Amino acid sequence: xxxxxxxxxxxxxxxxxxxxxxxxxxxxxxxxxxxxxxxxxxxxxxxxxxxxxxxxxxxxxxxxxxxxxxxxxxxxxxxxxxxxxxxxxxxxxxxxxxxxxxxxxxxxxxxxxxxxxxxxxxxxxxxxxxxxxxxxxxxxxxxxxxxxxxxxxxxxxxxxxxxxxxxxxxxxxxxxxxxxxxxxxxxxxxxxxxxxxxxxxxxxxxxxxxxxxxxxxxxxxxxxxxxxxxxxxxxxxxxxxxxxxxxxxxxx
Ligand code: MG
Numbered sequence: 099x100x101x102x103x104x105x106x107x108x109x110x111x112x113x114x115x116x117x118x119x120x121x122x123x124x125x126x127x128x129x130x131x132x133x134x135x136x137x138x139x140x141x142x143x144x145x146x147x148x149x150x151x152x153x154x155x156x157x158x159x160x161x162x163x164x165x166x167x168x169x170x171x172x173x174x175x176x177x178x179x180x181x182x183x184x185x186x187x188x189x190x191x192x193x194x195x196x197x198x199x200x201x202x203x204x205x206x207x208x209x210x211x212x213x214x215x216x217x218x219x220x221x222x223x224x225x226x227x228x229x230x231x232x233x234x235x236x237x238x239x240x241x242x243x244x245x246x247x248x249x250x251x252x253x254x255x256x257x258x259x260x261x262x263x264x265x266x267x268x269x270x271x272x273x274x275x276x277x278x279x280x281x282x283x284x285x286x287x288x289x290x291x292x293x294x295x296x297x298x299x300x301x302x303x304x305x306x307x308x309x310x311x312x313x314x315x316x317x318x319x320x321x322x323x324x325x326x327x328x329x330x331x332x333x334x335x336x337x338x339x340x341x342x343x344x345x346x347x348x349x350x
Pocket of ligand 1 (some may be wrong): 156157158205207236319320
């Protein structure tokens with residue numbers, strides 16, 4: 099299924115995308131999937147972030163080529179950090195360039211949306227806890243990253259977590275092309291098959307540390323090809339069969 103969150107006639111709904119139509123749902127996408135009977139054309143809704151996570155759990159250095167470009171040794175266990183819920187924006191929302199930074203980068207990532215409360219989940223059952231997958235852009239104030247002993251400041255500015263456009267469970271994440279395009283130019287071009295730590299392992303590992311709640315998102319790391327963005331730039335993150343997440347950078 100293809101899940102989305104949208105605004106229509108100034109009201110916010112969850113819905114299912116079927117063909118070119120959006121079927122409004124009552125309640126949430128995690129528990130109750132009741133269609134209300136309301137149907138609107140996809141072209142008439144304004145997409146919002148496809149979920150509202152209580153936290154975004156992020157994996158750093160999860161593609162070999164990106165570790166090499168950053169001169170970081172390959173990790174023996176996942177590098178984990180968090181982004182706050184206040185950083186989340188949706189498709190076509192603006193990324194605001196913060197005054198504190200002189201360099202902000204895009205990072206194309208596969209986002210995993212959690213379906214049900216997960217604690218101490220075995221690897222073998224991990225995918226039962228997944229609602230679906232979305233595109234993510236782990237926007238990073240690169241110049242502030244080394245200055246901070248850890249990465250919270252560089253990763254946490256408002257608007258630094260674009261997610262979307264939708265969530266889908268209709269993909270095989272072991273082999274999906276993942277790409278970023280800056281003003282139309284391909285900057286990152288890889289495949290989710292290149293992840294060092296795989297999604298089922300990550301869910302199991304993370305759920306042994308913190309409870310994952312419905313709507314929480316795990317972003318799984320970025321491939322090589324990171325570079326800065328400037329005000330006015332358009333950044334697109336495309337993952338095969340999931341969609342294109344597009345945002346514009348604006349000056350604060
Ligand atoms: Mg990242």
